[in-house]
Amino acid sequence: MQEADTRDPLDALDVTTRDVDRLCSVEPADVDPAPHLSFARNVFLPLTTACRYTCTYCTYFDPPGEASLMSREDVRQVLETGADAGCTEALFTFGDKPDDRYAAIHDQLDAWGHDSIHEYLYEMCELALDVGLLPHSNPGDLQHDEMAMLAEVNASMGVMLETTADVDAHAGPRQKTPEQRLDTIRAAGEVGIPFTTGILVGIGESWKDRAESLLAIRELNERYGHIQEVLVQPVVENERWNSPTPDAGTLRRAVAMARVALPEEVSIQVPPNLAPVREVLDCGVDDLGGVSPVTDDHINPDYAWPGLDELEAITGEAGVPLGERLPVYKRFVDDGDWIDERIETAIAADTVHGERFRSVLEYGENPAEV
Numbered sequence: 001m002q003e004a005d006t007r008d009p010l011d012a013l014d015v016t017t018r019d020v021d022r023l024c025s026v027e028p029a030d031v032d033p034a035p036h037l038s039f040a041r042n043v044f045l046p047l048t049t050a051c052r053y054t055c056t057y058c059t060y061f062d063p064p065g066e067a068s069l070m071s072r073e074d075v076r077q078v079l080e081t082g083a084d085a086g087c088t089e090a091l092f093t094f095g096d097k098p099d100d101r102y103a104a105i106h107d108q109l110d111a112w113g114h115d116s117i118h119e120y121l122y123e124m125c126e127l128a129l130d131v132g133l134l135p136h137s138n139p140g141d142l143q144h145d146e147m148a149m150l151a152e153v154n155a156s157m158g159v160m161l162e163t164t165a166d167v168d169a170h171a172g173p174r175q176k177t178p179e180q181r182l183d184t185i186r187a188a189g190e191v192g193i194p195f196t197t198g199i200l201v202g203i204g205e206s207w208k209d210r211a212e213s214l215l216a217i218r219e220l221n222e223r224y225g226h227i228q229e230v231l232v233q234p235v236v237e238n239e240r241w242n243s244p245t246p247d248a249g250t251l252r253r254a255v256a257m258a259r260v261a262l263p264e265e266v267s268i269q270v271p272p273n274l275a276p277v278r279e280v281l282d283c284g285v286d287d288l289g290g291v292s293p294v295t296d297d298h299i300n301p302d303y304a305w306p307g308l309d310e311l312e313a314i315t316g317e318a319g320v321p322l323g324e325r326l327p328v329y330k331r332f333v334d335d336g337d338w339i340d341e342r343i344e345t346a347i348a349a350d351t352v353h354g355e356r357f358r359s360v361l362e363y364g365e366n367p368a369e370v
């Protein structure tokens with residue numbers, strides 16, 4: 001079991017009460033709507049539902065006894081379906097360090113010749129690159145060395161901060177802590193991998209906590225410049241979480257706060273399957289995240305992604321163009337210091353997939369035409 005972490009999550013981060021108060025006073029009317037919206041076309045690969053944590057809003061994690069892993073062949077099949085459907089992103093996200101908690105996962109990994117889930121993930125990212133997709137992995141909390149290893153085979157990586165507050169939703173014997181989440185985001189900065197993070201809205205945090213969380217992300221981005229996008233994700237109802245999802249007014253204000261807190265080059269993402277996007281488009285959202293034409297959102301399976309035609313209709317009504325992007329934002333590809341040689345090679349390759357990556361990178365539009 002992990003030891004109790006007694007650090008203040010905001011220690012060593014320059015987040016002042018004055019900044020928090022100022023951010024708390026932001027209203028949606030204070031921000032300009034974004035001039036365009038982007039999304040990435042992805043396939044979702046939930047390597048395992050086993051997880052060391054037990055977040056009370058999450059229906060993704062398995063009860064003990066049912067732990068299993070997607071095999072290499074399962075993974076290959078999903079990747080190939082995705083590549084055939086014109087996807088550019090392989091989204092690997094799954095339970096946090098499942099091998100720590102479940103002997104069955106550890107034993108299966110061992111039988112396949114791997115010491116950890118992260119090693120197996122590395123191999124699956126290589127497989128994604130072979131099949132013609134760019135990996136984006138969110139395996140939860142990582143140490144610096146794990147992050148450094150995975151950065152070699154990922155176009156970008158991510159972890160949700162969720163919140164800097166200690167909330168009951170993260171209570172229990174094995175808890176997700178703000179300290180570990182911030183350490184993970186910091187490790188990504190040290191390694192220099194383009195990174196996605198964000199806040200989960202409605203899990204028991206206050207407005208002050210939302211402001212502190214966004215300012216903590218800003219502070220880490222000021223140090224490392226690695227944050228590519230910040231998700232403002234409303235918690236949604238399911239069999240485990242029966243408090244109401246935040247209302248549109250709450251979400252609008254949280255999005256506006258995120259827009260004010262982060263510099264312009266950092267995108268603000270709202271997932272279109274969880275949030276009423278029409279109602280937040282004028283508050284500074286400029287990205288709709290990964291949308292899949294082939295797989296479900298395995299984390300929130302009751303919430304289907306709108307089709308691309310619907311996304312286009314929504315953005316059309318708002319009068320902003322919708323453009324497709326890669327899982328790594330263009331500015332990080334253009335500035336060669338951010339992505340590993342293997343990712344650069346995949347994008348530069350003289351193959352059907354390489355050509356597709358370059359066309360998405362250069363044109364970023366006409367999502368309906370693949």
Ligand SMILES: O=c1nc2n(C[C@H](O)[C@H](O)[C@H](O)CO)c3cc(O)ccc3cc-2c(=O)[nH]1
Binds near residue numbers: 299
């Ligand atoms: O479909 C989902 N995609 C999620 N994504 C994927 C995301 O929409 C895209 O993969 C990124 O925008 C990269 O293109 C996340 C990525 C992260 O790095 C961190 C958290 C999330 C959370 C979700 C999520 O809840 N559902």
Ligand SMILES: C[C@H]1O[C@@H](n2cnc3c(N)ncnc32)[C@H](O)[C@@H]1O
Binds near residue numbers: 159
């Ligand atoms: C991958 C991300 O999915 C999010 N996540 C987990 N459960 C829910 C839910 N009920 N509603 C919205 N987001 C959720 C967490 O923020 C996690 O970090």
Ligand code: MET
Binds near residue numbers: 051095138139140159
């Ligand atoms: C289903 S959540 C996905 C990744 C990881 N378990 C986390 O919470 O960050």
Ligand code: SF4
Binds near residue numbers: 061
């Ligand atoms: S949100 Fe992630 S860390 Fe929390 S229980 Fe679900 S899978 Fe595990």
